[in-house]
Every structure is written in structure tokens, then in C-alpha cells.
Amino acid sequence: MAVPIEICRSLPKVALHDHLDGGLRPATIVEEARLIGHRLPTDDPEALGEWFYAAADSGSLVRYLETFDHTIAVMQTAAQLHRVAAEFVEDQAADGVVHAEARWAPEQHLTAGLSLVEAVEAVRDGLAEGMATCAAAGRPIVAKQILTSMRHGVPTTRIAELAVAYRYDSVCGFDIAGAEDGYPPSRFAEAFDYLKRHNFEFTIHAGEAFGLPSIWEAVQLCNASRLGHGVRLADDIAADGTLGELAGYIRDRRIPLELCPSSNLQTGIAGTIAEHPFGLLAALKFRVTVSCDNRLMSRTTLSREFALLSEAFGYELADLRRFSVNAAKSAFLPFDERLILIDQVKAGFAAAGFTA
Numbered sequence: 483m484a485v486p487i488e489i490c491r492s493l494p495k496v497a498l499h500d501h502l503d504g505g506l507r508p509a510t511i512v513e514e515a516r517l518i519g520h521r522l523p524t525d526d527p528e529a530l531g532e533w534f535y536a537a538a539d540s541g542s543l544v545r546y547l548e549t550f551d552h553t554i555a556v557m558q559t560a561a562q563l564h565r566v567a568a569e570f571v572e573d574q575a576a577d578g579v580v581h582a583e584a585r586w587a588p589e590q591h592l593t594a595g596l597s598l599v600e601a602v603e604a605v606r607d608g609l610a611e612g613m614a615t616c617a618a619a620g621r622p623i624v625a626k627q628i629l630t631s632m633r634h635g636v637p638t639t640r641i642a643e644l645a646v647a648y649r650y651d652s653v654c655g656f657d658i659a660g661a662e663d664g665y666p667p668s669r670f671a672e673a674f675d676y677l678k679r680h681n682f683e684f685t686i687h688a689g690e691a692f693g694l695p696s697i698w699e700a701v702q703l704c705n706a707s708r709l710g711h712g713v714r715l716a717d718d719i720a721a722d723g724t725l726g727e728l729a730g731y732i733r734d735r736r737i738p739l740e741l742c743p744s745s746n747l748q749t750g751i752a753g754t755i756a757e758h759p760f761g762l763l764a765a766l767k768f769r770v771t772v773s774c775d776n777r778l779m780s781r782t783t784l785s786r787e788f789a790l791l792s793e794a795f796g797y798e799l800a801d802l803r804r805f806s807v808n809a810a811k812s813a814f815l816p817f818d819e820r821l822i823l824i825d826q827v828k829a830g831f832a833a834a835g836f837t838a
């Protein structure tokens with residue numbers, strides 16, 4: 483029997499792949515847009531939430547990315563970034579998330595005059611406020627930021643440098659995102675080399691809208707320690723489950739896959755969750771993790787993703803625990819903090835009735 487969403491909500495979860503600009507509350511967008519005179523498709527929060535879902539549901543990654551014009555428009559001042567970051571933490575904690583990494587691209591938040599440093603510090607302070615609020619309410623959560631470079635822009639090292647500069651001050655990693663087809667990871671080789679020289683963690687969106695060559699570059703040329711999506715790795719697995727060399731390498735090395743089922747349906751990977759390669763990758767014991775990508779555009783939460791997967795593939799508490807432990811093992815945290823997180827996840831599943 484499928485694990486119901488109420489139980490999923492009570493389970494300790496780790497959100498590795500969640501875009502800060504893809505998870506705003508519709509009511510916050512309406513309020514902030516009104517203050518700055520930004521025109522929205524509708525001013526009714528509920529209708530706006532539906533508009534985001536429908537616009538993102540068109541089946542094209544490019545069209546999907548267009549919805550971000552509205553969220554990014556209301557994330558341009560320090561106060562706006564602070565608010566969105568604080569609400570990100572509160573919403574994740576309310577959903578039972580105990581560790582969350584919020585990724586966003588600082589370069590897209592400078593139109594009102596913020597400097598990169600001011601933008602990063604505004605998010606840092608918002609995350610800190612959110613964590614303090616949640617701790618006071620008895621729902622402790624750790625939230626970090628991953629700084630993203632937009633891959634279709636002119637390749638630069640400055641966001642990688644910014645990430646390293648704030649590595650002890652709320653930034654846990656680096657990422658590249660945006661249109662994947664035509665913008666291979668190797669374009670940012672210089673940024674990745676900089677990060678490697680500084681022993682700093684990064685993930686790469688690869689194998690979402692484009693196939694195996696993108697994943698290969700991310701892993702072998704750039705040395706990403708996690709893969710954003712990586713779902714097209716399924717193209718390297720034969721019908722009888724035999725792994726191609728790249729898929730074999732990624733499984734052997736336990737490279738985490740940040741899989742986002744509902745988001746992938748919207749960008750056309752599969753028609754239903756049951757047809758999503760998650761089932762195949764999990765059955766073959768890849769290090770699969772579950773994330774939302776964009777909670778607003780996909781009208782989802784991590785609990786809902788767990789419940790949908792359980793319903794589609796018959797996953798029980800033991801399976802969901804494996805996915806949560808996988809994510810805890812893959813968090814961009816120092817090893818000692820990761821061990822604490824893994825124990826916390828295991829204890830939470832035990833409290834929810836899991837017995838080994």
C-alpha cells in the first residue's frame with residue numbers, strides 16, 4: 483500500500499535540488515509585485531499559482547524557464563531576497579524537510595542596484611531568520627545556499643569565486659543552470675577548475691533537457707560531485723538492465739542523482755510518474771535522491787513527491803528511507819555534519835514506524 487502524504491510529511495527529508503526563485507508563495511509574489519508596479523498575469527494568489535503550473539506544464543524547458551521572469555522580478559532588493567529566503571526555510575520545515583539547499587543565480591538579482599555580495603548576504607540573512615523561526619517553533623532545519631551561474635551567459639568565474647568567498651558563511655556549493663541544449667558544461671571549465679583548486683563542491687544540471695554527452699562532460703570533464711537531474715542516464719541502460727559504460731561509472735562511483743519527478747514530467751521526460759526513469763534507476767541501486775526543483779511551477783512539495791513515487795512504484799517506508807539517507811549522504815556538508823544528518827533521518831524514520 484502506498485505511503486500516504488500525511489506520513490510522508492512527517493518523515494525527515496533532505497532537499498538537495500530546490501530553486502529559490504522557483505518556490506515562492508503566490509501571495510508573496512502578488513504583494514511584492516504590487517509594491518513595485520510589476521504586472522502579473524493575475525493578482526489573485528490562487529489563480530496565479532495555477533497560472534505558474536499551467537505555463538510550466540507546456541512540455542518545453544525554454545517555456546518553463548520563462549515563468550521565472552515573474553519570480554525574479556520580485557527578488558531584486560535585499561528585503562525581497564531576505565523575505566523569499568526566510569519563507570523558503572519556513573515552507574520546507576513545515577513540509578518536514580530537515581536540511582535544504584536553496585540554489586539561485588545572484589547575477590539575475592542586480593537590476594535594482596544590489597551588488598553580488600549584497601544579494602548573497604540578503605539570502606544568507608533570510609535563511610538565518612527562517613532557521614531561527616523554525617527552531618523556535620520546534621522544527622529545526624539547516625538551510626544553505628548554492629550559487630548558480632546561468633549556463634547560456636558568457637562563461638565567467640565570478641560566481642564560483644563568490645561561492646568560495648562565502649563557503650563558511652551559508653554557501654555550500656556551486657551549480658550551473660538554464661537552457662542545457664547547446665550550452666555544454668565544459669563551457670564553464672574555468673569556473674570548475676577554480677572550484678577544484680579551492681576544494682569546493684559543485685553540482686551541474688545535466689541530463690535533464692539533453693542527453694548523455696552532457697552528463698559525460700559534467701562527470702568526466704568537470705568532475706561534478708552530484709548531477710542535477712541526470713535522468714537521461716536511462717538512455718545508457720539497455721532494456722534488460724545492462725549498464726553502458728557511463729551509467730556503470732556513475733553507479734560505481736555512487737554519484738548522486740538529484741531527481742525531480744514532477745518537474746521532469748513538465749519538461750517532457752515522461753508522461754506519468756510511473757513512466758519516469760526514477761523506478762529503473764532506483765531498482766538498479768543508483769544513488770537516487772528526490773527533490774522538487776521548483777515547488778511553485780510544479781505545485782508540489784517534497785512530501786508530495788515521496789507520496790507520488792510511493793503510489794507509482796509501490797515504495798514502502800524502507801524505500802523512502804533509502805532515498806532520504808541517500809540525500810543526507812550527498813548533502814554539501816562536512817562529513818561530521820553529514821553523519822549527524824544521516825542519524826537524524828534514521829531516527830525520524832524509526833519514529834514514523836520503520837523497523838529494520
Ligand SMILES: [Zn+2]
Nearest residue numbers: 501687710775
Ligand atoms: Zn533545477
